[in-house]
Amino acid sequence: MMFRRMVVLFMLALILALTTGLGSTAQDLTIAVPTDPDSFDPTRAVAAASWEIAFNVYEGLVRTLPSGELTGGLAYNWNVDETGTVYTFHLREAYFHTGERVTPEDVVHALNRIRDPEVSEARAGDFSVIESVEAAEDQIIVSLSRPHGPFLFTLAGMPGAIYPRGAENQASQPIGTGPYRFVEWRPNQHIRLERFDQHWSDSEPFFTTVEFRIMPDDSSAVLNLKTGHIDVIPRLEAALLHQVENEPGLNVHRAPMNLVQILAINHQREPFNDPLVRQAAAHAIDKDEIIFGAAWGEGQPLVTGLSPAMAVFHNDEITDYAYDPERSRQLLAEAGVSSPSVTLDLPAPYAIHVQAGEIVAEQLGTVGFDVALQIVEWGTWLERVYSQRDYDMTIVGLAGRLDPHEVLVRYESSSSRNFFNFQNPEYDALIAEGQTASHDERIAVYNRAQEILTEDVAGIFLMDPSQLAVMQSAIKGWESYPIYVVDAARLYR
Amino acid sequence: MRYAAGKVVSFAATLFIISLITFTALQVLPGDPALLILGTEGDPEAVEALRNRLGLDDPVPIRYGRWMLGLLQGDMGESLRYNMSASELILRALPISLMLAGAAVGLSLCAALPLGVLCATFRGRSIDLFGLTFAQFGMAIPSFWLGILLIQVFAVRLHLAPPGGYEGITSLVLPAVALALPRAAILTRMVRASMLDVLHQDYVRTARSKGVSLWAVVFKHALRNAGINIFTVAGIHLTQLLAGTIVIEQVFALPGLGQLLLPAVLQRDLPLVQGLVMIGASLILMANLGFDFILAALDPRIRFD
Numbered sequence: 001m002m003f004r005r006m007v008v009l010f011m012l013a014l015i016l017a018l019t020t021g022l023g024s025t026a027q028d029l030t031i032a033v034p035t036d037p038d039s040f041d042p043t044r045a046v047a048a049a050s051w052e053i054a055f056n057v058y059e060g061l062v063r064t065l066p067s068g069e070l071t072g073g074l075a076y077n078w079n080v081d082e083t084g085t086v087y088t089f090h091l092r093e094a095y096f097h098t099g100e101r102v103t104p105e106d107v108v109h110a111l112n113r114i115r116d117p118e119v120s121e122a123r124a125g126d127f128s129v130i131e132s133v134e135a136a137e138d139q140i141i142v143s144l145s146r147p148h149g150p151f152l153f154t155l156a157g158m159p160g161a162i163y164p165r166g167a168e169n170q171a172s173q174p175i176g177t178g179p180y181r182f183v184e185w186r187p188n189q190h191i192r193l194e195r196f197d198q199h200w201s202d203s204e205p206f207f208t209t210v211e212f213r214i215m216p217d218d219s220s221a222v223l224n225l226k227t228g229h230i231d232v233i234p235r236l237e238a239a240l241l242h243q244v245e246n247e248p249g250l251n252v253h254r255a256p257m258n259l260v261q262i263l264a265i266n267h268q269r270e271p272f273n274d275p276l277v278r279q280a281a282a283h284a285i286d287k288d289e290i291i292f293g294a295a296w297g298e299g300q301p302l303v304t305g306l307s308p309a310m311a312v313f314h315n316d317e318i319t320d321y322a323y324d325p326e327r328s329r330q331l332l333a334e335a336g337v338s339s340p341s342v343t344l345d346l347p348a349p350y351a352i353h354v355q356a357g358e359i360v361a362e363q364l365g366t367v368g369f370d371v372a373l374q375i376v377e378w379g380t381w382l383e384r385v386y387s388q389r390d391y392d393m394t395i396v397g398l399a400g401r402l403d404p405h406e407v408l409v410r411y412e413s414s415s416s417r418n419f420f421n422f423q424n425p426e427y428d429a430l431i432a433e434g435q436t437a438s439h440d441e442r443i444a445v446y447n448r449a450q451e452i453l454t455e456d457v458a459g460i461f462l463m464d465p466s467q468l469a470v471m472q473s474a475i476k477g478w479e480s481y482p483i484y485v486v487d488a489a490r491l492y493r
Numbered sequence: 494m495r496y497a498a499g500k501v502v503s504f505a506a507t508l509f510i511i512s513l514i515t516f517t518a519l520q521v522l523p524g525d526p527a528l529l530i531l532g533t534e535g536d537p538e539a540v541e542a543l544r545n546r547l548g549l550d551d552p553v554p555i556r557y558g559r560w561m562l563g564l565l566q567g568d569m570g571e572s573l574r575y576n577m578s579a580s581e582l583i584l585r586a587l588p589i590s591l592m593l594a595g596a597a598v599g600l601s602l603c604a605a606l607p608l609g610v611l612c613a614t615f616r617g618r619s620i621d622l623f624g625l626t627f628a629q630f631g632m633a634i635p636s637f638w639l640g641i642l643l644i645q646v647f648a649v650r651l652h653l654a655p656p657g658g659y660e661g662i663t664s665l666v667l668p669a670v671a672l673a674l675p676r677a678a679i680l681t682r683m684v685r686a687s688m689l690d691v692l693h694q695d696y697v698r699t700a701r702s703k704g705v706s707l708w709a710v711v712f713k714h715a716l717r718n719a720g721i722n723i724f725t726v727a728g729i730h731l732t733q734l735l736a737g738t739i740v741i742e743q744v745f746a747l748p749g750l751g752q753l754l755l756p757a758v759l760q761r762d763l764p765l766v767q768g769l770v771m772i773g774a775s776l777i778l779m780a781n782l783g784f785d786f787i788l789a790a791l792d793p794r795i796r797f798d
Contacts (some may be wrong), residue, residue: 035756038530040578046531121542122531171576186746187575187582189659213658215754219655220746227656331751349759379524379761386533387525387540398533416536 022341026493029207029475031486032221032231036187036214040174040458042161043113043120048399048484052156052234053191053212055485057097058176060160061089061107061140062152066479066487068258068310068402070152074102074177075140081379084147084436089140096164097181104135109165111142123159131198147436150403157402157483170489179205179489188214193488205490206477219243225470232471232478233484238296239351244470253469256300258309258400260407261353263360263460268421269392271342276335278457282321283328284367285460287362294355295465302452302461306364306407309464309482313404313443315450328367341370342392347381353395356462360395389419395462400482404446405434411458422458500785504659504778508771512564515770516557519763525549526573528759539678547573560767569771570764579768587772590742590749593665594734597672600729604677609684614711624681631678637701640671652773657700657746666797668745676730683726687719689744694718721792734778736773 023299042058045051063073072078075089113119117129129148134141144151154160173181179201180193191212195205213230215221217248218237222244224230227474236244236252241350244250263285271277287301300308303320332338342364346357354375361371371393376384385391401407410417412431413424434445453459467480477490527543528535535543544550548559563570569579612624648656654667691697692715700710739751746752750769759766 036575038574041576044576046534117542119623121546122535122539125536125539186585186748187577188586188752214748215658215746216752217657217743217746218743223644223656224658227649227652229658229660231656377524378759379522379529382528382532382535383523387528387537396533416538417533 025176027206027208029210029232029488029491031210031212031232031234031488032215032224032230033212033234033486034214034216034218034221037185037191039171040182040185041171042110042158042163043123044171045158046122047372052484052486053193054158054161054174054176055178056180056193056210056488057178057182058158058161059094059178060155060157060162062156062160064156064402064481064483064485066481068312068482069155070402071154074107074380078152085144087142087144087151089142091138092141092200094177095198096177097175097196098164098196099163102162102164102177104138104140106165107140108133108135110162111140111160114159120159126148126154126159131316149435149437149439149442150401150405152350153403153406155400180210190214205489207488210488212486213486215454221310222470225472230470231475232469232486234467234469236468236470238298238353238465238468241296241298241468249473251471251473251475253471253480254298254466255469255479256307256309256464256482257467258307258482259464260302260305260307260398260400261299261356261462261465262305262396262398263356263462264394264396264420265457265459266389266391266393266421267423267458268389271335271337271340272392274335274337275456276331277337277340279321280328280331280335280367281364281369282362282457282460283324284369285332285462286363287462288321289363290356290359291463293359295463298466298468299463300412300466301463303454303456305411305453305460306404306446306450307400307464307482309400310402310404310407313446315447318451318454320454320461325367332368339368341372342373343374344379345385345391345394346373347378347396348375349378349392350397352465353397357395386419389421397465399484400464404442405431408434408446408449408453411453420459422456424452424456424458427452427456496789497786500782504782507778508774511769511774512561512771513557515767516706517561519761519766520548520553522761524761527764529761530573560764564771569768572585572757572761572762572765574760574765579764582765583750583768583772586748586750586753589659589665589747590735590738590751591776592662593668593672593738593741593747593749594731596665596669597676597734598731600669600673601677601680601730602723602727604673605680605684606678610688610711610716611680612681612685613688613715614707616689621685624685628681631674631681634675636671636675637740637744639674640741643667643671644745657744659746659748664747665746668741668747670737671744672734680723680726680730684719684723687722688715691715691718721788724791725784725788728780732777732780736778 017301035049037053038047039045039050040054059073061073061075062070065071074091074094076092078087078089080087081407091104096102111133115124115130117124129144131145161176163170163175172185179196179199181196183192183194185191193210195208218240221233222240225233245252265272267273267279285378291297291299291301303318304315306314308314344357344361346354357373361373364371385394409415409431411422411427412418413428430445430449434442437445469478469480474493477492479487524533527547527549531540560770572582573577575582576739608624616622647653655664697710699715700714738749742749742751754769
């Protein structure tokens with residue numbers, strides 16, 4: 001009797017174990033992401049992980065397309081006056097996840113909060129060019145203090161998100177207008193979203209629920225993918241690619257990440273204050289070997305400070321200093337330093353930068369540089385290398401943006417993000433010009449700016465690693481964006 | 494009563510000292526939390542404004558006082574990384590770590606008690622050899638490696654359990670087994686040795702010669718007397734596990750305290766790290782206190798007065 005009861009209990013437990021495990025049914029989508037968002041409050045969030053998820057929940061006046069171009073979001077169209085400073089947005093009929101209609105006052109409220117340094121200390125700076133935001137019937141009129149080319153792109157990001165006036169708890173209970181509405185956030189476990197049926201768009205997303213599951217460990221995520229517990233890994237480490245690549249039932253999508261992995265050089269330090277030494281270093285670097293060794297061949301070599309992912313603005317004509325150790329030695333001899341000693345600081349948590357650094361040290365070593373490797377913890381790196389600019393060389397990834405200004409302004413002499421101490425008056429003038437120029441003029445301006453970065457060896461631009469999105473082959477419709485987001489509304493089974 | 498009061502006072506004093514050490518250690522650590530939050534997109538004005546909001550510019554004693562005051566009211570402050578209450582984050586992760594540690598110790602006792610008793614009772618026979626071999630292997634296999642093996646077999650091949658992540662209580666089975674095995678091995682040897690010790694005592698020989706059956710002696714006399722040692726070791730295991738499931742949580746991607754602690758340290762999420770250390774320390778101290786009392790109850794040589 002006792003024994004039989006035990007057997008029954010055991011079988012029940014087994015059935016429970018089997019059924020609870022496989023969560024994904026046809027209309028549920030499970031996506032593995034490595035970290036939690038930091039906040040869903042657009043005035044607070046700074047982590048890339050936040051917008052990755054919130055992209056499905058929030059919308060701004062304009063939206064980003066997979067190509068990196070902009071399209072109408074809550075505004076169905078907009079125009080700019082001839083001075084380039086007054087933007088008029090026409091609001092479409094859209095609803096918040098609470099069911100309430102989006103009013104021009106909501107838009108004014110959200111934009112006024114994000115530009116208030118008291119509320120949004122991290123983001124207000126990006127919006128400081130706004131002088132006023134006003135509502136007029138179904139229009140929003142934004143006046144800028146001066147023409148600012150990247151302005152619309154700023155509105156497309158998370159800080160441009162529109163949420164209802166009086167929404168108190170955006171940080172953990174966000175209310176937006178996007179194709180999915182927020183349901184639950186369990187830190188370190190998951191974020192659940194549900195399809196929003198009142199979305200203004202005609203095309204309804206396929207999946208009724210989307211769960212972002214927090215999986216800090218990529219190998220664990222891969223096992224979950226292989227056993228069908230999750231459907232998509234948007235960004236897989238290249239080191240694990242071999243585990244999924246030839247697996248039946250799984251697909252890999254490759255796209256440039258729009259990240260600039262840079263071998264940064266401190267221009268104020270000996271020996272790199274001498275252009276000849278910088279050129280010597282550039283000639284010593286074999287980028288293909290670095291991509292092979294640090295990213296398992298999954299990346300694209302860069303020639304300048306902009307990734308080719310920014311197709312419109314990237315200067316394809318540039319030829320950088322070719323791999324030529326002989327020329328490199330000659331240049332060092334010309335500069336009168338046959339074996340300059342330098343320290344290369346590498347940020348510990350980023351395997352791709354550390355491994356690239358080990359190869360760089362080797363390559364620089366063969367032409368005569370005496371490189372000391374120093375692996376530093378991220379907190380120390382940010383303080384000493386990035387803030388205090390106390391370093392010779394380092395390797396880091398600079399996240400791509402949608403507008404070239406946001407990426408290239410970093411090399412302007414007075415920029416606080418210019419930890420290279422790069423200085424070039426012509427470059428500074430171009431950056432200033434690019435902000436006010438027309439779209440076509442901007443292309444020419446930034447093409448020249450990119451040439452300068454390469455010619456002057458502002459840094460040695462190594463690679464843009466590939467974004468490896470791996471998913472069950474039943475999942476269709478995947479689109480990679482040049483920014484760090486997952487667009488669940490496009491996916492279907 | 495004096496015994497109990499003394500224990501409680503030393504409990505509070507220890508916690509206070511730990512709070513001081515934790516706080517100071519985190520202040521000395523290089524790395525600015527505001528800078529870590531903003532990363533390579535930060536500029537000095539934004540970093541300064543953020544430092545201001547987070548209250549990082551106040552002098553250290555004031556910050557310690559503020560933290561202590563909050564702590565006494567049960568408020569650990571707001572996590573810098575998650576922008577939500579540190580206590581809430583910890584309370585969500587705590588049950589998972591507690592269940593895991595409890596299950597691991599429970600499992601190891603369930604395996605070690607019968608096996609150890611059998612080994613001691615049939616010393617030198619094949620069951621003893623089996624028990625000792627098991628113990629040898631168990632102690633040699635690290636938990637994290639066993640964890641990976643279990644995932645491969647039971648999750649990937651047999652689909653009997655999820656291969657990581659937390660989907661409910663089933664997610665704890667494999668990690669608990671992985672944690673339990675090395676501890677079961679140690680405990681088996683402990684149980685065997687303590688039983689052998691007791692079985693050679695004069696009172697056992699007397700009982701046997703009076704005609705008491707072997708099993709009655711083993712269960713009534715030997716096990717009860719060996720119990721004190723066994724529970725002491727099991728108690729040590731439990732306290733170790735309360736703070737020591739970090740690696741196995743990593744292997745199984747379990748959202749317990751360890752998964753919270755690791756990134757919190759790297760991100761300099763001071764309120765969260767401080768809260769976690771205080772919770773971990775209190776758990777260990779409470780477990781110790783509990784075991785002291787249980788032992789005092791079990792062992793008549795420890796007096797309460």
